[in-house]
Amino acid sequence: MSENTTAAGAASENLFRNALPGILSLHAYTPGMPIEELQRKLGIADVIKLASNENPLGPSPKVSAAIAEATKGNLGLYPDGSGHKLKNKIAEYHGISADRITLGNGSNDILEFLARIYAGPGRAVMFSDYAFAVYPLATLAQNAEAVVVPSHGADHPTMPFGHDLAAFTRVLKTRPDVSLVFIANPNNPTGTWNTPQEIEAFLDSVPPHVIVALDEAYFDYQDVELRSDARVWLDRYPNLLVCRTFSKVYGIAGLRAGYALSDAKVADLLNRVRQPFNNNSLALVAAEAALADQEHVKKSVELNASERIRVGAELQKLGLRVLPSQANFLTVDFGRDAAPIHKGLLERGVIVRPMGSYGMPNFLRVSMGTVREDDRFLSALREVLAEGQR
Incomplete structure:
Protein backbone atom coordinates (compact mmCIF):
# COMPACT_ATOMS: atom_id res chain seq x y z
CA MET A 1 0.00 0.00 0.00
CA LEU A 50 -45.22 4.95 -12.57
CA ALA A 51 -42.73 4.83 -9.71
CA SER A 52 -43.44 7.61 -7.23
CA ASN A 53 -47.19 7.51 -6.59
CA GLU A 54 -47.81 10.88 -8.23
CA ASN A 55 -51.22 11.99 -9.49
CA PRO A 56 -51.28 11.26 -13.25
CA LEU A 57 -53.73 14.13 -13.76
CA GLY A 58 -51.28 16.57 -12.19
CA PRO A 59 -52.55 19.64 -10.34
CA SER A 60 -55.92 21.30 -10.66
CA PRO A 61 -56.12 23.99 -13.37
CA LYS A 62 -56.90 26.36 -10.51
CA VAL A 63 -53.45 25.61 -9.10
CA SER A 64 -51.76 26.49 -12.37
CA ALA A 65 -53.73 29.74 -12.52
CA ALA A 66 -52.82 30.61 -8.92
CA ILE A 67 -49.11 29.98 -9.59
CA ALA A 68 -49.21 32.10 -12.75
CA GLU A 69 -50.78 34.95 -10.81
CA ALA A 70 -48.27 34.58 -7.96
CA THR A 71 -45.31 34.88 -10.34
CA LYS A 72 -46.49 38.38 -11.20
CA GLY A 73 -45.63 39.40 -7.65
CA ASN A 74 -42.23 40.11 -6.17
CA LEU A 75 -40.54 36.73 -5.78
CA GLY A 76 -37.54 38.56 -4.36
CA LEU A 77 -39.41 38.81 -1.06
CA TYR A 78 -39.47 35.99 1.47
CA PRO A 79 -42.74 34.04 1.75
CA ASP A 80 -45.05 34.34 4.72
CA GLY A 81 -43.07 32.35 7.28
CA SER A 82 -46.21 31.51 9.25
CA GLY A 83 -48.20 30.34 6.22
CA HIS A 84 -51.12 32.25 7.72
CA LYS A 85 -53.55 32.04 4.78
CA LEU A 86 -52.91 28.38 4.04
CA LYS A 87 -53.13 27.37 7.70
CA ASN A 88 -56.48 29.10 8.02
CA LYS A 89 -57.80 27.36 4.91
CA ILE A 90 -56.64 23.99 6.27
CA ALA A 91 -58.22 24.83 9.64
CA GLU A 92 -61.51 25.64 7.96
CA TYR A 93 -61.39 22.44 5.89
CA HIS A 94 -60.82 20.21 8.93
CA GLY A 95 -62.90 22.16 11.43
CA ILE A 96 -59.92 22.73 13.70
CA SER A 97 -58.17 25.80 15.10
CA ALA A 98 -55.16 27.11 13.16
CA ASP A 99 -52.89 26.81 16.20
CA ARG A 100 -53.16 23.02 15.83
CA ILE A 101 -51.65 23.01 12.32
CA THR A 102 -47.98 22.79 11.34
CA LEU A 103 -46.87 23.27 7.75
CA GLY A 104 -44.15 21.11 6.25
CA ASN A 105 -42.06 21.00 3.10
CA GLY A 106 -44.02 17.89 2.20
CA SER A 107 -45.21 15.63 5.01
CA ASN A 108 -41.67 14.19 5.21
CA ASP A 109 -40.74 17.45 6.90
CA ILE A 110 -43.21 16.69 9.69
CA LEU A 111 -41.70 13.24 10.24
CA GLU A 112 -38.27 14.83 10.62
CA PHE A 113 -39.62 17.39 13.10
CA LEU A 114 -41.10 14.63 15.22
CA ALA A 115 -37.85 12.68 15.31
CA ARG A 116 -35.88 15.80 16.26
CA ILE A 117 -38.24 16.50 19.16
CA TYR A 118 -39.07 13.04 20.49
CA ALA A 119 -36.22 10.75 19.43
CA GLY A 120 -32.58 10.69 20.50
CA PRO A 121 -30.04 8.60 22.44
CA GLY A 122 -31.72 6.35 24.99
CA ARG A 123 -35.06 6.61 23.24
CA ALA A 124 -36.78 4.33 20.74
CA VAL A 125 -39.11 4.84 17.79
CA MET A 126 -41.54 2.10 16.81
CA PHE A 127 -42.86 1.27 13.34
CA SER A 128 -43.69 -1.75 11.22
CA ASP A 129 -41.36 -3.51 8.84
CA TYR A 130 -42.26 -2.92 5.19
CA ALA A 131 -43.18 0.65 6.11
CA PHE A 132 -42.14 4.02 4.67
CA ALA A 133 -38.36 4.29 4.32
CA VAL A 134 -38.23 7.73 5.98
CA TYR A 135 -39.20 6.30 9.39
CA PRO A 136 -35.87 4.50 9.97
CA LEU A 137 -33.95 7.35 8.33
CA ALA A 138 -35.43 9.94 10.69
CA THR A 139 -34.97 7.63 13.69
CA LEU A 140 -31.34 6.65 13.16
CA ALA A 141 -30.35 10.20 12.23
CA GLN A 142 -31.25 11.16 15.82
CA ASN A 143 -29.26 8.23 17.30
CA ALA A 144 -32.47 6.65 18.54
CA GLU A 145 -33.20 2.94 18.42
CA ALA A 146 -35.57 1.67 15.76
CA VAL A 147 -38.05 -0.85 17.17
CA VAL A 148 -39.32 -2.65 14.07
CA VAL A 149 -42.49 -4.65 14.68
CA PRO A 150 -43.04 -7.64 12.37
CA SER A 151 -45.93 -7.14 9.99
CA HIS A 152 -48.63 -9.64 9.24
CA GLY A 153 -46.99 -12.50 7.39
CA ALA A 154 -46.89 -12.98 3.64
CA ASP A 155 -49.61 -15.60 3.97
CA HIS A 156 -52.02 -13.53 6.07
CA PRO A 157 -55.52 -14.19 4.67
CA THR A 158 -56.64 -10.56 4.36
CA MET A 159 -53.71 -8.18 4.88
CA PRO A 160 -50.35 -9.74 3.91
CA PHE A 161 -47.42 -7.50 4.89
CA GLY A 162 -49.85 -5.15 6.68
CA HIS A 163 -49.30 -3.42 10.04
CA ASP A 164 -50.05 -5.71 12.99
CA LEU A 165 -51.30 -3.18 15.53
CA ALA A 166 -52.05 -5.87 18.12
CA ALA A 167 -48.33 -6.70 17.98
CA PHE A 168 -47.58 -2.97 18.34
CA THR A 169 -49.53 -3.00 21.59
CA ARG A 170 -47.69 -6.06 22.91
CA VAL A 171 -44.26 -4.65 22.04
CA LEU A 172 -45.07 -1.25 23.51
CA LYS A 173 -45.79 -2.84 26.91
CA THR A 174 -42.24 -4.22 26.97
CA ARG A 175 -40.50 -1.07 25.71
CA PRO A 176 -40.93 1.89 28.07
CA ASP A 177 -38.20 3.71 26.11
CA VAL A 178 -40.47 4.12 23.05
CA SER A 179 -41.29 7.80 22.71
CA LEU A 180 -42.68 7.93 19.18
CA VAL A 181 -44.73 5.58 16.98
CA PHE A 182 -45.19 5.85 13.21
CA ILE A 183 -48.25 4.29 11.57
CA ALA A 184 -48.84 4.64 7.83
CA ASN A 185 -52.47 4.19 6.84
CA PRO A 186 -52.69 3.23 4.00
CA ASN A 187 -49.11 2.00 4.07
CA ASN A 188 -46.39 2.72 1.55
CA PRO A 189 -44.97 0.57 -0.07
CA THR A 190 -47.55 -2.19 0.39
CA GLY A 191 -50.87 -0.34 -0.03
CA THR A 192 -52.27 -2.23 2.97
CA TRP A 193 -54.36 -0.56 5.65
CA ASN A 194 -55.79 -0.82 9.16
CA THR A 195 -59.45 -0.43 10.01
CA PRO A 196 -60.60 2.48 12.16
CA GLN A 197 -61.44 -0.04 14.89
CA GLU A 198 -57.88 -1.42 14.89
CA ILE A 199 -56.34 2.04 15.06
CA GLU A 200 -58.66 3.21 17.83
CA ALA A 201 -57.96 0.08 19.89
CA PHE A 202 -54.25 0.76 19.56
CA LEU A 203 -54.62 4.43 20.53
CA ASP A 204 -56.48 3.32 23.67
CA SER A 205 -53.46 1.22 24.66
CA VAL A 206 -50.78 3.91 24.17
CA PRO A 207 -49.41 5.73 27.24
CA PRO A 208 -50.19 9.47 27.07
CA HIS A 209 -46.52 10.47 26.87
CA VAL A 210 -45.92 8.43 23.69
CA ILE A 211 -46.59 10.37 20.48
CA VAL A 212 -48.41 8.48 17.72
CA ALA A 213 -47.93 9.86 14.20
CA LEU A 214 -50.69 8.64 11.89
CA ASP A 215 -49.30 9.14 8.39
CA GLU A 216 -52.27 9.60 6.05
CA ALA A 217 -50.53 10.56 2.81
CA TYR A 218 -52.89 8.27 0.85
CA PHE A 219 -56.03 8.95 2.89
CA ASP A 220 -58.13 10.33 0.01
CA TYR A 221 -57.63 7.19 -2.08
CA GLN A 222 -59.28 4.96 0.52
CA ASP A 223 -62.83 3.80 0.08
CA VAL A 224 -65.01 6.10 2.14
CA GLU A 225 -66.18 3.36 4.50
CA LEU A 226 -62.56 2.52 5.42
CA ARG A 227 -61.45 6.05 6.26
CA SER A 228 -60.65 6.89 9.85
CA ASP A 229 -62.14 10.01 11.41
CA ALA A 230 -58.84 11.13 12.87
CA ARG A 231 -60.20 14.64 13.39
CA VAL A 232 -62.47 13.29 16.17
CA TRP A 233 -59.61 11.25 17.63
CA LEU A 234 -57.43 14.35 17.94
CA ASP A 235 -59.71 15.67 20.69
CA ARG A 236 -59.69 12.33 22.53
CA TYR A 237 -55.97 11.59 22.20
CA PRO A 238 -53.73 14.65 22.73
CA ASN A 239 -50.70 12.45 21.90
CA LEU A 240 -52.00 11.79 18.36
CA LEU A 241 -50.64 13.66 15.34
CA VAL A 242 -52.03 13.26 11.80
CA CYS A 243 -49.86 13.89 8.72
CA ARG A 244 -51.30 14.88 5.35
CA THR A 245 -49.66 15.91 2.08
CA PHE A 246 -50.42 17.87 -1.08
CA SER A 247 -48.05 15.64 -3.07
CA LYS A 248 -50.45 12.79 -3.84
CA VAL A 249 -54.11 13.35 -4.66
CA TYR A 250 -53.64 17.14 -4.92
CA GLY A 251 -50.97 16.66 -7.58
CA ILE A 252 -48.32 19.19 -6.52
CA ALA A 253 -45.48 16.88 -5.50
CA GLY A 254 -42.99 19.15 -7.27
CA LEU A 255 -43.76 22.06 -4.93
CA ARG A 256 -43.47 20.13 -1.63
CA ALA A 257 -46.26 21.01 0.76
CA GLY A 258 -47.73 19.04 3.64
CA TYR A 259 -49.09 19.58 7.11
CA ALA A 260 -49.81 18.08 10.50
CA LEU A 261 -52.91 18.24 12.68
CA SER A 262 -52.20 17.87 16.39
CA ASP A 263 -52.75 19.21 19.86
CA ALA A 264 -51.78 22.89 20.02
CA LYS A 265 -48.97 22.12 22.48
CA VAL A 266 -47.45 19.57 20.07
CA ALA A 267 -47.83 22.05 17.20
CA ASP A 268 -45.94 24.61 19.27
CA LEU A 269 -43.02 22.20 19.66
CA LEU A 270 -43.07 21.36 15.95
CA ASN A 271 -42.92 25.04 15.06
CA ARG A 272 -39.91 25.54 17.33
CA VAL A 273 -37.82 23.20 15.15
CA ARG A 274 -39.48 24.07 11.82
CA GLN A 275 -37.11 26.03 9.64
CA PRO A 276 -38.31 29.55 8.74
CA PHE A 277 -39.75 29.77 5.23
CA ASN A 278 -39.87 25.98 4.81
CA ASN A 279 -42.70 26.54 2.30
CA ASN A 280 -41.92 28.82 -0.62
CA SER A 281 -44.39 31.39 -1.91
CA LEU A 282 -45.55 29.31 -4.88
CA ALA A 283 -46.08 26.20 -2.72
CA LEU A 284 -48.27 28.20 -0.32
CA VAL A 285 -50.57 29.59 -3.01
CA ALA A 286 -50.64 26.28 -4.90
CA ALA A 287 -51.65 24.31 -1.81
CA GLU A 288 -54.38 26.82 -1.01
CA ALA A 289 -55.78 26.56 -4.55
CA ALA A 290 -55.49 22.76 -4.54
CA LEU A 291 -57.42 22.44 -1.29
CA ALA A 292 -60.19 24.62 -2.71
CA ASP A 293 -60.73 22.41 -5.77
CA GLN A 294 -62.31 19.29 -4.30
CA GLU A 295 -63.85 18.49 -7.70
Whole structure:
Protein backbone atom coordinates (compact mmCIF):
# COMPACT_ATOMS: atom_id res chain seq x y z
CA MET A 1 0.00 0.00 0.00
CA SER A 2 1.42 3.40 -1.00
CA GLU A 3 1.93 6.29 1.38
CA ASN A 4 -0.64 8.30 -0.60
CA THR A 5 -3.25 5.56 -0.18
CA THR A 6 -2.54 5.35 3.55
CA ALA A 7 -2.79 9.14 3.91
CA ALA A 8 -6.06 9.22 1.97
CA GLY A 9 -7.50 6.50 4.21
CA ALA A 10 -6.50 8.39 7.34
CA ALA A 11 -8.06 11.58 5.95
CA SER A 12 -11.34 9.75 5.30
CA GLU A 13 -11.38 8.39 8.86
CA ASN A 14 -10.90 11.90 10.20
CA LEU A 15 -13.87 13.16 8.17
CA PHE A 16 -16.11 10.48 9.70
CA ARG A 17 -14.65 10.66 13.20
CA ASN A 18 -17.15 13.10 14.71
CA ALA A 19 -20.16 12.12 12.61
CA LEU A 20 -23.03 10.74 14.64
CA PRO A 21 -23.09 6.92 14.69
CA GLY A 22 -26.70 6.92 13.57
CA ILE A 23 -25.82 8.89 10.44
CA LEU A 24 -22.96 6.54 9.61
CA SER A 25 -25.38 3.60 9.71
CA LEU A 26 -27.75 5.15 7.18
CA HIS A 27 -28.12 4.59 3.47
CA ALA A 28 -29.43 7.58 1.52
CA TYR A 29 -33.06 7.45 0.43
CA THR A 30 -33.34 6.60 -3.26
CA PRO A 31 -36.36 8.24 -4.89
CA GLY A 32 -38.13 6.92 -7.97
CA MET A 33 -36.06 7.35 -11.12
CA PRO A 34 -36.81 10.65 -12.89
CA ILE A 35 -37.92 10.46 -16.52
CA GLU A 36 -34.90 12.50 -17.61
CA GLU A 37 -32.49 10.03 -16.03
CA LEU A 38 -33.85 7.09 -18.02
CA GLN A 39 -33.81 9.19 -21.17
CA ARG A 40 -30.14 9.99 -20.58
CA LYS A 41 -29.15 6.44 -19.71
CA LEU A 42 -30.93 4.55 -22.48
CA GLY A 43 -31.66 7.25 -25.03
CA ILE A 44 -35.41 6.53 -24.89
CA ALA A 45 -37.49 9.55 -25.80
CA ASP A 46 -40.97 8.30 -24.86
CA VAL A 47 -40.91 7.45 -21.16
CA ILE A 48 -43.70 7.08 -18.61
CA LYS A 49 -43.13 7.14 -14.87
CA LEU A 50 -45.22 4.95 -12.57
CA ALA A 51 -42.73 4.83 -9.71
CA SER A 52 -43.44 7.61 -7.23
CA ASN A 53 -47.19 7.51 -6.59
CA GLU A 54 -47.81 10.88 -8.23
CA ASN A 55 -51.22 11.99 -9.49
CA PRO A 56 -51.28 11.26 -13.25
CA LEU A 57 -53.73 14.13 -13.76
CA GLY A 58 -51.28 16.57 -12.19
CA PRO A 59 -52.55 19.64 -10.34
CA SER A 60 -55.92 21.30 -10.66
CA PRO A 61 -56.12 23.99 -13.37
CA LYS A 62 -56.90 26.36 -10.51
CA VAL A 63 -53.45 25.61 -9.10
CA SER A 64 -51.76 26.49 -12.37
CA ALA A 65 -53.73 29.74 -12.52
CA ALA A 66 -52.82 30.61 -8.92
CA ILE A 67 -49.11 29.98 -9.59
CA ALA A 68 -49.21 32.10 -12.75
CA GLU A 69 -50.78 34.95 -10.81
CA ALA A 70 -48.27 34.58 -7.96
CA THR A 71 -45.31 34.88 -10.34
CA LYS A 72 -46.49 38.38 -11.20
CA GLY A 73 -45.63 39.40 -7.65
CA ASN A 74 -42.23 40.11 -6.17
CA LEU A 75 -40.54 36.73 -5.78
CA GLY A 76 -37.54 38.56 -4.36
CA LEU A 77 -39.41 38.81 -1.06
CA TYR A 78 -39.47 35.99 1.47
CA PRO A 79 -42.74 34.04 1.75
CA ASP A 80 -45.05 34.34 4.72
CA GLY A 81 -43.07 32.35 7.28
CA SER A 82 -46.21 31.51 9.25
CA GLY A 83 -48.20 30.34 6.22
CA HIS A 84 -51.12 32.25 7.72
CA LYS A 85 -53.55 32.04 4.78
CA LEU A 86 -52.91 28.38 4.04
CA LYS A 87 -53.13 27.37 7.70
CA ASN A 88 -56.48 29.10 8.02
CA LYS A 89 -57.80 27.36 4.91
CA ILE A 90 -56.64 23.99 6.27
CA ALA A 91 -58.22 24.83 9.64
CA GLU A 92 -61.51 25.64 7.96
CA TYR A 93 -61.39 22.44 5.89
CA HIS A 94 -60.82 20.21 8.93
CA GLY A 95 -62.90 22.16 11.43
CA ILE A 96 -59.92 22.73 13.70
CA SER A 97 -58.17 25.80 15.10
CA ALA A 98 -55.16 27.11 13.16
CA ASP A 99 -52.89 26.81 16.20
CA ARG A 100 -53.16 23.02 15.83
CA ILE A 101 -51.65 23.01 12.32
CA THR A 102 -47.98 22.79 11.34
CA LEU A 103 -46.87 23.27 7.75
CA GLY A 104 -44.15 21.11 6.25
CA ASN A 105 -42.06 21.00 3.10
CA GLY A 106 -44.02 17.89 2.20
CA SER A 107 -45.21 15.63 5.01
CA ASN A 108 -41.67 14.19 5.21
CA ASP A 109 -40.74 17.45 6.90
CA ILE A 110 -43.21 16.69 9.69
CA LEU A 111 -41.70 13.24 10.24
CA GLU A 112 -38.27 14.83 10.62
CA PHE A 113 -39.62 17.39 13.10
CA LEU A 114 -41.10 14.63 15.22
CA ALA A 115 -37.85 12.68 15.31
CA ARG A 116 -35.88 15.80 16.26
CA ILE A 117 -38.24 16.50 19.16
CA TYR A 118 -39.07 13.04 20.49
CA ALA A 119 -36.22 10.75 19.43
CA GLY A 120 -32.58 10.69 20.50
CA PRO A 121 -30.04 8.60 22.44
CA GLY A 122 -31.72 6.35 24.99
CA ARG A 123 -35.06 6.61 23.24
CA ALA A 124 -36.78 4.33 20.74
CA VAL A 125 -39.11 4.84 17.79
CA MET A 126 -41.54 2.10 16.81
CA PHE A 127 -42.86 1.27 13.34
CA SER A 128 -43.69 -1.75 11.22
CA ASP A 129 -41.36 -3.51 8.84
CA TYR A 130 -42.26 -2.92 5.19
CA ALA A 131 -43.18 0.65 6.11
CA PHE A 132 -42.14 4.02 4.67
CA ALA A 133 -38.36 4.29 4.32
CA VAL A 134 -38.23 7.73 5.98
CA TYR A 135 -39.20 6.30 9.39
CA PRO A 136 -35.87 4.50 9.97
CA LEU A 137 -33.95 7.35 8.33
CA ALA A 138 -35.43 9.94 10.69
CA THR A 139 -34.97 7.63 13.69
CA LEU A 140 -31.34 6.65 13.16
CA ALA A 141 -30.35 10.20 12.23
CA GLN A 142 -31.25 11.16 15.82
CA ASN A 143 -29.26 8.23 17.30
CA ALA A 144 -32.47 6.65 18.54
CA GLU A 145 -33.20 2.94 18.42
CA ALA A 146 -35.57 1.67 15.76
CA VAL A 147 -38.05 -0.85 17.17
CA VAL A 148 -39.32 -2.65 14.07
CA VAL A 149 -42.49 -4.65 14.68
CA PRO A 150 -43.04 -7.64 12.37
CA SER A 151 -45.93 -7.14 9.99
CA HIS A 152 -48.63 -9.64 9.24
CA GLY A 153 -46.99 -12.50 7.39
CA ALA A 154 -46.89 -12.98 3.64
CA ASP A 155 -49.61 -15.60 3.97
CA HIS A 156 -52.02 -13.53 6.07
CA PRO A 157 -55.52 -14.19 4.67
CA THR A 158 -56.64 -10.56 4.36
CA MET A 159 -53.71 -8.18 4.88
CA PRO A 160 -50.35 -9.74 3.91
CA PHE A 161 -47.42 -7.50 4.89
CA GLY A 162 -49.85 -5.15 6.68
CA HIS A 163 -49.30 -3.42 10.04
CA ASP A 164 -50.05 -5.71 12.99
CA LEU A 165 -51.30 -3.18 15.53
CA ALA A 166 -52.05 -5.87 18.12
CA ALA A 167 -48.33 -6.70 17.98
CA PHE A 168 -47.58 -2.97 18.34
CA THR A 169 -49.53 -3.00 21.59
CA ARG A 170 -47.69 -6.06 22.91
CA VAL A 171 -44.26 -4.65 22.04
CA LEU A 172 -45.07 -1.25 23.51
CA LYS A 173 -45.79 -2.84 26.91
CA THR A 174 -42.24 -4.22 26.97
CA ARG A 175 -40.50 -1.07 25.71
CA PRO A 176 -40.93 1.89 28.07
CA ASP A 177 -38.20 3.71 26.11
CA VAL A 178 -40.47 4.12 23.05
CA SER A 179 -41.29 7.80 22.71
CA LEU A 180 -42.68 7.93 19.18
CA VAL A 181 -44.73 5.58 16.98
CA PHE A 182 -45.19 5.85 13.21
CA ILE A 183 -48.25 4.29 11.57
CA ALA A 184 -48.84 4.64 7.83
CA ASN A 185 -52.47 4.19 6.84
CA PRO A 186 -52.69 3.23 4.00
CA ASN A 187 -49.11 2.00 4.07
CA ASN A 188 -46.39 2.72 1.55
CA PRO A 189 -44.97 0.57 -0.07
CA THR A 190 -47.55 -2.19 0.39
CA GLY A 191 -50.87 -0.34 -0.03
CA THR A 192 -52.27 -2.23 2.97
CA TRP A 193 -54.36 -0.56 5.65
CA ASN A 194 -55.79 -0.82 9.16
CA THR A 195 -59.45 -0.43 10.01
CA PRO A 196 -60.60 2.48 12.16
CA GLN A 197 -61.44 -0.04 14.89
CA GLU A 198 -57.88 -1.42 14.89
CA ILE A 199 -56.34 2.04 15.06
CA GLU A 200 -58.66 3.21 17.83
CA ALA A 201 -57.96 0.08 19.89
CA PHE A 202 -54.25 0.76 19.56
CA LEU A 203 -54.62 4.43 20.53
CA ASP A 204 -56.48 3.32 23.67
CA SER A 205 -53.46 1.22 24.66
CA VAL A 206 -50.78 3.91 24.17
CA PRO A 207 -49.41 5.73 27.24
CA PRO A 208 -50.19 9.47 27.07
CA HIS A 209 -46.52 10.47 26.87
CA VAL A 210 -45.92 8.43 23.69
CA ILE A 211 -46.59 10.37 20.48
CA VAL A 212 -48.41 8.48 17.72
CA ALA A 213 -47.93 9.86 14.20
CA LEU A 214 -50.69 8.64 11.89
CA ASP A 215 -49.30 9.14 8.39
CA GLU A 216 -52.27 9.60 6.05
CA ALA A 217 -50.53 10.56 2.81
CA TYR A 218 -52.89 8.27 0.85
CA PHE A 219 -56.03 8.95 2.89
CA ASP A 220 -58.13 10.33 0.01
CA TYR A 221 -57.63 7.19 -2.08
CA GLN A 222 -59.28 4.96 0.52
CA ASP A 223 -62.83 3.80 0.08
CA VAL A 224 -65.01 6.10 2.14
CA GLU A 225 -66.18 3.36 4.50
CA LEU A 226 -62.56 2.52 5.42
CA ARG A 227 -61.45 6.05 6.26
CA SER A 228 -60.65 6.89 9.85
CA ASP A 229 -62.14 10.01 11.41
CA ALA A 230 -58.84 11.13 12.87
CA ARG A 231 -60.20 14.64 13.39
CA VAL A 232 -62.47 13.29 16.17
CA TRP A 233 -59.61 11.25 17.63
CA LEU A 234 -57.43 14.35 17.94
CA ASP A 235 -59.71 15.67 20.69
CA ARG A 236 -59.69 12.33 22.53
CA TYR A 237 -55.97 11.59 22.20
CA PRO A 238 -53.73 14.65 22.73
CA ASN A 239 -50.70 12.45 21.90
CA LEU A 240 -52.00 11.79 18.36
CA LEU A 241 -50.64 13.66 15.34
CA VAL A 242 -52.03 13.26 11.80
CA CYS A 243 -49.86 13.89 8.72
CA ARG A 244 -51.30 14.88 5.35
CA THR A 245 -49.66 15.91 2.08
CA PHE A 246 -50.42 17.87 -1.08
CA SER A 247 -48.05 15.64 -3.07
CA LYS A 248 -50.45 12.79 -3.84
CA VAL A 249 -54.11 13.35 -4.66
CA TYR A 250 -53.64 17.14 -4.92
CA GLY A 251 -50.97 16.66 -7.58
CA ILE A 252 -48.32 19.19 -6.52
CA ALA A 253 -45.48 16.88 -5.50
CA GLY A 254 -42.99 19.15 -7.27
CA LEU A 255 -43.76 22.06 -4.93
CA ARG A 256 -43.47 20.13 -1.63
CA ALA A 257 -46.26 21.01 0.76
CA GLY A 258 -47.73 19.04 3.64
CA TYR A 259 -49.09 19.58 7.11
CA ALA A 260 -49.81 18.08 10.50
CA LEU A 261 -52.91 18.24 12.68
CA SER A 262 -52.20 17.87 16.39
CA ASP A 263 -52.75 19.21 19.86
CA ALA A 264 -51.78 22.89 20.02
CA LYS A 265 -48.97 22.12 22.48
CA VAL A 266 -47.45 19.57 20.07
CA ALA A 267 -47.83 22.05 17.20
CA ASP A 268 -45.94 24.61 19.27
CA LEU A 269 -43.02 22.20 19.66
CA LEU A 270 -43.07 21.36 15.95
CA ASN A 271 -42.92 25.04 15.06
CA ARG A 272 -39.91 25.54 17.33
CA VAL A 273 -37.82 23.20 15.15
CA ARG A 274 -39.48 24.07 11.82
CA GLN A 275 -37.11 26.03 9.64
CA PRO A 276 -38.31 29.55 8.74
CA PHE A 277 -39.75 29.77 5.23
CA ASN A 278 -39.87 25.98 4.81
CA ASN A 279 -42.70 26.54 2.30
CA ASN A 280 -41.92 28.82 -0.62
CA SER A 281 -44.39 31.39 -1.91
CA LEU A 282 -45.55 29.31 -4.88
CA ALA A 283 -46.08 26.20 -2.72
CA LEU A 284 -48.27 28.20 -0.32
CA VAL A 285 -50.57 29.59 -3.01
CA ALA A 286 -50.64 26.28 -4.90
CA ALA A 287 -51.65 24.31 -1.81
CA GLU A 288 -54.38 26.82 -1.01
CA ALA A 289 -55.78 26.56 -4.55
CA ALA A 290 -55.49 22.76 -4.54
CA LEU A 291 -57.42 22.44 -1.29
CA ALA A 292 -60.19 24.62 -2.71
CA ASP A 293 -60.73 22.41 -5.77
CA GLN A 294 -62.31 19.29 -4.30
CA GLU A 295 -63.85 18.49 -7.70
CA HIS A 296 -60.35 17.80 -9.03
CA VAL A 297 -59.72 15.59 -6.00
CA LYS A 298 -62.91 13.67 -6.75
CA LYS A 299 -61.91 13.17 -10.39
CA SER A 300 -58.44 11.95 -9.33
CA VAL A 301 -59.87 9.52 -6.77
CA GLU A 302 -62.38 8.10 -9.26
CA LEU A 303 -59.70 7.52 -11.91
CA ASN A 304 -57.45 5.81 -9.38
CA ALA A 305 -60.23 3.58 -8.03
CA SER A 306 -61.22 2.33 -11.48
CA GLU A 307 -57.62 1.81 -12.64
CA ARG A 308 -56.63 0.07 -9.40
CA ILE A 309 -59.38 -2.50 -10.01
CA ARG A 310 -58.73 -2.85 -13.74
CA VAL A 311 -54.94 -3.09 -13.59
CA GLY A 312 -55.08 -5.42 -10.60
CA ALA A 313 -57.37 -7.78 -12.52
CA GLU A 314 -55.06 -7.76 -15.54
CA LEU A 315 -52.04 -8.54 -13.37
CA GLN A 316 -53.88 -11.44 -11.77
CA LYS A 317 -54.69 -12.79 -15.24
CA LEU A 318 -50.93 -12.98 -15.76
CA GLY A 319 -50.72 -15.26 -12.73
CA LEU A 320 -49.23 -12.59 -10.48
CA ARG A 321 -50.07 -11.94 -6.85
CA VAL A 322 -51.23 -8.39 -6.13
CA LEU A 323 -51.27 -7.13 -2.54
CA PRO A 324 -54.53 -5.55 -1.35
CA SER A 325 -54.30 -1.77 -1.76
CA GLN A 326 -56.20 1.31 -0.71
CA ALA A 327 -53.55 3.67 -2.09
CA ASN A 328 -52.77 4.92 -5.61
CA PHE A 329 -50.44 2.05 -6.42
CA LEU A 330 -50.29 -1.74 -6.55
CA THR A 331 -47.49 -3.87 -5.15
CA VAL A 332 -46.96 -6.97 -7.24
CA ASP A 333 -45.33 -10.28 -6.29
CA PHE A 334 -43.53 -11.98 -9.21
CA GLY A 335 -42.55 -15.03 -7.18
CA ARG A 336 -38.90 -14.57 -8.14
CA ASP A 337 -36.27 -11.86 -8.25
CA ALA A 338 -38.04 -8.89 -9.86
CA ALA A 339 -34.83 -7.04 -10.82
CA PRO A 340 -34.70 -8.47 -14.38
CA ILE A 341 -38.38 -7.58 -14.87
CA HIS A 342 -37.71 -4.05 -13.65
CA LYS A 343 -34.81 -3.79 -16.09
CA GLY A 344 -36.94 -5.05 -18.96
CA LEU A 345 -39.59 -2.44 -18.23
CA LEU A 346 -36.98 0.32 -18.13
CA GLU A 347 -35.71 -0.78 -21.53
CA ARG A 348 -39.25 -0.26 -22.81
CA GLY A 349 -39.51 3.22 -21.32
CA VAL A 350 -41.63 2.29 -18.29
CA ILE A 351 -40.39 3.30 -14.84
CA VAL A 352 -41.78 1.40 -11.84
CA ARG A 353 -40.37 1.01 -8.34
CA PRO A 354 -38.22 -1.97 -7.30
CA MET A 355 -38.80 -3.14 -3.74
CA GLY A 356 -35.43 -4.69 -2.92
CA SER A 357 -34.53 -1.82 -0.58
CA TYR A 358 -37.66 -2.65 1.44
CA GLY A 359 -36.63 -6.29 1.82
CA MET A 360 -39.12 -7.36 -0.86
CA PRO A 361 -36.89 -8.33 -3.82
CA ASN A 362 -39.63 -10.32 -5.56
CA PHE A 363 -41.95 -7.30 -5.75
CA LEU A 364 -42.41 -4.21 -7.89
CA ARG A 365 -44.60 -1.25 -6.94
CA VAL A 366 -46.60 0.32 -9.75
CA SER A 367 -48.33 3.69 -9.43
CA MET A 368 -51.70 4.01 -11.12
CA GLY A 369 -51.52 6.26 -14.17
CA THR A 370 -53.93 7.30 -16.86
CA VAL A 371 -55.66 4.56 -18.84
CA ARG A 372 -53.14 5.05 -21.66
CA GLU A 373 -50.16 4.88 -19.31
CA ASP A 374 -51.47 1.79 -17.54
CA ASP A 375 -52.16 0.06 -20.86
CA ARG A 376 -48.60 0.75 -21.93
CA PHE A 377 -47.26 -0.68 -18.66
CA LEU A 378 -49.35 -3.83 -19.06
CA SER A 379 -48.26 -4.27 -22.67
CA ALA A 380 -44.59 -3.82 -21.75
CA LEU A 381 -44.93 -6.22 -18.83
CA ARG A 382 -46.47 -8.91 -21.03
CA GLU A 383 -43.52 -8.57 -23.40
CA VAL A 384 -41.00 -8.83 -20.56
CA LEU A 385 -42.69 -11.87 -19.03
CA ALA A 386 -42.98 -13.60 -22.39
CA GLU A 387 -39.32 -12.89 -23.12
CA GLY A 388 -38.35 -14.41 -19.78
CA GLN A 389 -40.16 -17.64 -20.63
CA ARG A 390 -38.19 -18.27 -23.84
